[in-house]
Amino acid sequence: MSVPDDPVGPAPDAPALPVPTGRAVRRYTAAVARQRGGASVGSLLVDVYSVLVTTAVGVGVAVGVVDAVRDSMPADAGADLVGPEVSLPTLAGLLVLALAGAVLSLAGRLGPVGVGGAEATWWLGLPVARRGLLRPAATRLPVLAGAVGAVALPLLDLALRDDGRPSPVRVATVAAVGGLGAAALVLGAGAGQSLGAVRRRIATVGDVLVALVPVLALVSGVAGVHVDRVPAPPPGAVLALLGVVVAAGVVLDHRLERIPARELRESGSVATQAVGALISLDSRELGRTLTDGGRVRRRRRSSRLRVVRSPALALVTADALLLVRSPRHLVQLAATAAVPTIVLAVPRLQTPVIVLPALLVAGYVAMLATAEGPRRAEMAPVVDRLLPIGARRVRRLRMAVPAVAMLAWSLAALAPFAVLGGDLAGWWALGAAAAPVWAGAAVRSAYRPAPDWSGPLVATPAGALPLGATVVLSRGPDVVVLGLVPVLVAVALGTVVPGMLVAQVVCSTVVVAVCGHLPDEPRTVTA
Amino acid sequence: MPSPVVVEAQSLLVGYGGEPVCAPVTFTLEAGRALALVGPNGSGKSTVLRAVLGLLAPAGGTVRVLGREVDERAQAFRARVSSVLDDDAWFPALTVAEHLLLTASGHGVPEPVGVVDALLEDFGLATHRDVLPATLSSGQRRRLLLAAGFARPRSLLVLDEPEQRLDQRMRAALAQRLLEEQSAGGAVLLATHDPELLAAVAGAAVLVGEGSSALLDVGDAVRAIRAEPTQ
Numbered sequence: 001m002s003v004p005d006d007p008v009g010p011a012p013d014a015p016a017l018p019v020p021t022g023r024a025v026r027r028y029t030a031a032v033a034r035q036r037g038g039a040s041v042g043s044l045l046v047d048v049y050s051v052l053v054t055t056a057v058g059v060g061v062a063v064g065v066v067d068a069v070r071d072s073m074p075a076d077a078g079a080d081l082v083g084p085e086v087s088l089p090t091l092a093g094l095l096v097l098a099l100a101g102a103v104l105s106l107a108g109r110l111g112p113v114g115v116g117g118a119e120a121t122w123w124l125g126l127p128v129a130r131r132g133l134l135r136p137a138a139t140r141l142p143v144l145a146g147a148v149g150a151v152a153l154p155l156l157d158l159a160l161r162d163d164g165r166p167s168p169v170r171v172a173t174v175a176a177v178g179g180l181g182a183a184a185l186v187l188g189a190g191a192g193q194s195l196g197a198v199r200r201r202i203a204t205v206g207d208v209l210v211a212l213v214p215v216l217a218l219v220s221g222v223a224g225v226h227v228d229r230v231p232a233p234p235p236g237a238v239l240a241l242l243g244v245v246v247a248a249g250v251v252l253d254h255r256l257e258r259i260p261a262r263e264l265r266e267s268g269s270v271a272t273q274a275v276g277a278l279i280s281l282d283s284r285e286l287g288r289t290l291t292d293g294g295r296v297r298r299r300r301r302s303s304r305l306r307v308v309r310s311p312a313l314a315l316v317t318a319d320a321l322l323l324v325r326s327p328r329h330l331v332q333l334a335a336t337a338a339v340p341t342i343v344l345a346v347p348r349l350q351t352p353v354i355v356l357p358a359l360l361v362a363g364y365v366a367m368l369a370t371a372e373g374p375r376r377a378e379m380a381p382v383v384d385r386l387l388p389i390g391a392r393r394v395r396r397l398r399m400a401v402p403a404v405a406m407l408a409w410s411l412a413a414l415a416p417f418a419v420l421g422g423d424l425a426g427w428w429a430l431g432a433a434a435a436p437v438w439a440g441a442a443v444r445s446a447y448r449p450a451p452d453w454s455g456p457l458v459a460t461p462a463g464a465l466p467l468g469a470t471v472v473l474s475r476g477p478d479v480v481v482l483g484l485v486p487v488l489v490a491v492a493l494g495t496v497v498p499g500m501l502v503a504q505v506v507c508s509t510v511v512v513a514v515c516g517h518l519p520d521e522p523r524t525v526t527a
Numbered sequence: 528m529p530s531p532v533v534v535e536a537q538s539l540l541v542g543y544g545g546e547p548v549c550a551p552v553t554f555t556l557e558a559g560r561a562l563a564l565v566g567p568n569g570s571g572k573s574t575v576l577r578a579v580l581g582l583l584a585p586a587g588g589t590v591r592v593l594g595r596e597v598d599e600r601a602q603a604f605r606a607r608v609s610s611v612l613d614d615d616a617w618f619p620a621l622t623v624a625e626h627l628l629l630t631a632s633g634h635g636v637p638e639p640v641g642v643v644d645a646l647l648e649d650f651g652l653a654t655h656r657d658v659l660p661a662t663l664s665s666g667q668r669r670r671l672l673l674a675a676g677f678a679r680p681r682s683l684l685v686l687d688e689p690e691q692r693l694d695q696r697m698r699a700a701l702a703q704r705l706l707e708e709q710s711a712g713g714a715v716l717l718a719t720h721d722p723e724l725l726a727a728v729a730g731a732a733v734l735v736g737e738g739s740s741a742l743l744d745v746g747d748a749v750r751a752i753r754a755e756p757t758q
Contacts, residue, residue: 017635019606025633033620117616122626122675126633127606261599262582 022132025123059151066159072353084221086345089230092160094213094220099152101209103145103182107189108203109290112141113252113259114268124261131256134264138190138252142245146183153178161230170232177233180241187248194255199267211331214338221345281451281469284375287368291328311387312397318383319373319401329369333405336366337412344416352492359413359491364480366409367438370402374446395443396516403439410435417491426496430487433501436508437483440515445476483511530557533593533683533714534579540587541574547586548574552740554733558682561705561715563729565748567755570736572718573613573687579716580610580685593682606634609681611672611689617660623647623671624656627678634679646674649704651697666692673701683714690721702727722749 020028115123115137123133154174157166166174189202220226270289277285303321308314323329339362343349349358377384377398384394410431418424455468486504490496534556542548549571556562564572577583579590581599590597598604617626624643631639647653650670660668669692676684684705690698698721705715705728719725725732725748732748734741743751 017637019602019633019635025629029618029621029629032625033618036620117614118618121614121616122618122629123633125605125610126630127602127635128633129602130600258600260581262577265582 019126019128022123022126022128022130022134024132025126025128026133026136029123062151062155063158066155069159069354072351073348074351084218084345085224085226085347086217086221086342087226087228088160088346088348089227090220090225091217091342091346091349092156092230093227094217095156095160096153097216098210098213099149099156100181100185101206101211101213103149103185103206104189104209105203105206106290107141107145107186108199108201108206110141110271110274111137111193111199111267112186112190113138113193113256113264114266114271115264116268116272117265120261120265120268124264129257130259131253134256134259135253137268138256142183142186142190142249145186146179149182150175150179153181157230173233173238176238177241180238180245184241184244184248187245187252190252191248191255193263193267194252194259199263207328207331211335214335214342217342217345218338221342281473283473284378284446287375288379311389312393315384315387315389315394315397316400319398322373322376323370323401323405326369326372329372332369333366333409336362336369337409340413341416344420356488356491360480360484360488363406363409363413363438363484364441364477367402367406367442367480368445370405370438371442371446373401374398374443378447392516392518395447395518396512398446399436399439399443399512399516402442403435406438406442407432407435410438414487417494421494423496426501427490429501430490430496430504433504433508434484434487437479437511440483440508440511441476441480444479444515448472448475479511479515483507530559531594532556533558534562534590534716535592536575536579536588536590538588539575539578539585539590541571541578541583542586543574543583545586549735549737550740551588552733552735553588554742556683556714556716558714559709559712560731561709561717561729563725563732563748564716564718564735565720565725565732565743565751566735572735575735576610576612576685576687576716576718580608580612606680607682608685609676609679609683610685610687611676612685612687613691614672615665615668617668619659619661621659622657623652623660623663626660626671627675630675631678636679639678642678646678649700650674666694666697669693670697677704681713683716684708686715686717686719688718688720690719690724698724720752720755722752725749725752 113134115134119133124130154166154171157170157174192202193199273289274286277283277289305314305317308317340355340359343355343358349355374395377394384391387394389397411428414427414431415424418427449472451466451472452468453466455466455471457464458467459465484504484507486500486507490500532555534554536552536554538551538553540547540551548569549566552564552575554562564575566572574583578585579592579597581597581604592604593607595604599608621629624647627643627646628639631642636642644653644656647656650673652667652670652674655663655667660671663671673686673689676686689701693701702724705717708715709728715728717729719729726745729745729748732743732745732751734743734748734751
């Protein structure tokens with residue numbers, strides 16, 4: 001190795017001095033950041049204490065909710081089950097599959113190994129071994145997934161077991177299985193990333209697993225294939241999963257050098273945006289961040305848009321195309337429409353305490369799938385501004401696609417209630433009357449302002465709650481809960497009466513008026 | 528004795544998601560020479576540079592740097608190829624000087640402090656050496672990035688529109704520095720919209736575009752830039 005004459009000039013050979021290790025570069029950067037950050041050991045301890053207390057309170061609240069759900073379940077199977085039946089243990093198994101799919105999907109979208117913009121610019125060009133630079137980044141997501149899995153799986157076990165409270169040993173075993181399983185999935189995704197697997201495909205595998213859950217539930221119900229008991233994890237499961245985690249971790253660690261810089265930049269960029277959206281409680285930005293990477297860059301041909309004959313039709317057509325060209329959102333609509341059917345097919349879940357939240361949550365997730373147009377328009381209203389339509393009319397027109405999509409969703413989601421209690425026409429009429437509520441909520445949530453952090457803090461057992469931000473975040477869910485009261489009453493009673501239909505029409509009218517309202521209407525430019 | 532070939536692109540096709548953004552490009556860059564990529568905005572110049580740097584897999588054709596297939600994962604590649612793209616990211620806690628020190632020390636430069644001091648002076652950042660980059664103007668941040676490109680050993684220097692956000696004096700200084708780079712045996716590959724920088728620095732140019740890509744002499748390249756549509 002020759003030493004160049006001018007160390008900063010062109011150097012045909014290797015650097016003049018040995019380069020530092022990646023670990024040394026990382027530690028230097030971190031040490032300077034710590035020095036300048038001004039954080040004392042005391043403030044660090046306070047932060048750790050706060051996180052631990054908040055987590056403990058959160059887990060405690062979750063356990064309380066789970067207990068309440070268990071207590072609300074009828075002791076024996078419902079006598080009036082008409083359609084296909086799905087056993088509770090079968091549902092528990094399918095929910096584990098959904099959790100695994102969600103973990104894999106997020107791991108594929110977030111990397112799992114990536115670096116932020118500064119690291120990409122200033123670290124990745126250095127001729128140092130990247131393993132030392134990337135180890136913490138490669139460890140972070142598996143540890144986080146493991147922690148979530150270690151909490152989520154015991155909660156699920158606690159909620160859906162039908163033979164009483166589990167023993168501490170079982171809770172510990174299930175937590176270990178959940179934690180190690182989630183970590184193994186993320187490490188496996190990381191190993192796949194280092195082997196050149198396209199991250200989008202890893203995420204798609206996860207999405208498919210989640211989408212399979214309602215299909216498998218329906219198949220189980222129709223075919224009569226059941227699991228009778230939630231199985232206890234086999235004795236060797238923890239050790240086996242530990243072995244998988246260690247093996248996947250070693251493979252990933254040895255292959256960190258092989259992950260291309262472009263992959264590290266892309267996944268780091270997504271993760272940075274996602275964390276930012278999470279910290280600022282901006283669910284719209286979070287959704288955009290997690291979905292943008294998977295978009296198709298080019299279509300086979302452009303539509304001639306023959307139906308567009310006015311600015312209003314242009315707006316509605318644009319929203320409709322956005323929805324129908326997004327398979328993920330269509331799957332989201334179809335999968336959530338099956339949720340009421342699945343819940344009602346499980347005899348022990350036939351209680352309003354479970355059915356009503358399931359209907360509302362499934363509907364809200366479906367509604368989010370239909371609101372991509374308004375959400376993007378709120379972020380970049382440039383196309384709206386090109387059209388000669390007033391802002392209030394734009395907002396109302398943006399309800400059209402969610403209304404039509406949620407009408408179809410409502411007909412599918414409410415049909416199983418008719419199977420149980422009869423009067424299909426009544427349930428469908430109620431669903432049709434309720435569709436505008438979902439449409440209004442879609443627009444209201446899409447056009448909500450950024451969270452207001454300047455409001456007062458409210459002390460809660462889980463820590464300070466920023467009231468201003470909470471009020472903003474409730475825009476959307478608020479009108480769903482209030483506007484769907486007639487539907488919820490009908491579901492709770494298991495029947496539809498004409499008064500409910502009238503009440504639902506009134507509620508829908510009010511919701512549409514509220515959600516289409518703008519405080520200061522800009523001057524309308526007429527065509 | 529002919530100069531060694533530093534970059535060799537043969538029918539190099541670049542794009543995103545399998546979709547090419549420009550016609551295939553073919554060029555050779557030798558040590559001690561500078562080659563410019565020209566073409567209007569969106570023509571694919573930066574994408575070609577990213578493929579040369581290994582930050583984007585070619586959709587077709589080949590590109591070799593210093594006689595080997597491009598692989599930015601190889602430490603030897605990173606040790607010899609310096610680049611300044613359109614990044615604008617900084618460690619929030621590191622000062623201007625510390626960013627450059629990180630680069631110089633990370634490349635094993637002897638006496639990195641002296642090297643960094645000289646670069647800060649040359650790029651008009653001496654009075655800002657101890658400030659955090661977030662407080663700099665966009666032009667000053669651009670100069671910091673350019674300084675980082677020169678703060679380390681290299682055989683190939685890749686620059687994406689280095690003239691962006693530089694004033695006339697700094698552009699002239701940059702041109703002078705790039706000429707010195709060639710005199711010292713370094714190769715320079717740059718994308719530019721600045722006809723004066725191109726005329727001062729480059730020995731040839733490649734017109735990058737959708738229809739076809741062509742090798743131009745400097746005069747034709749300058750005319751091609753002047754004919755670009757105004758944005």
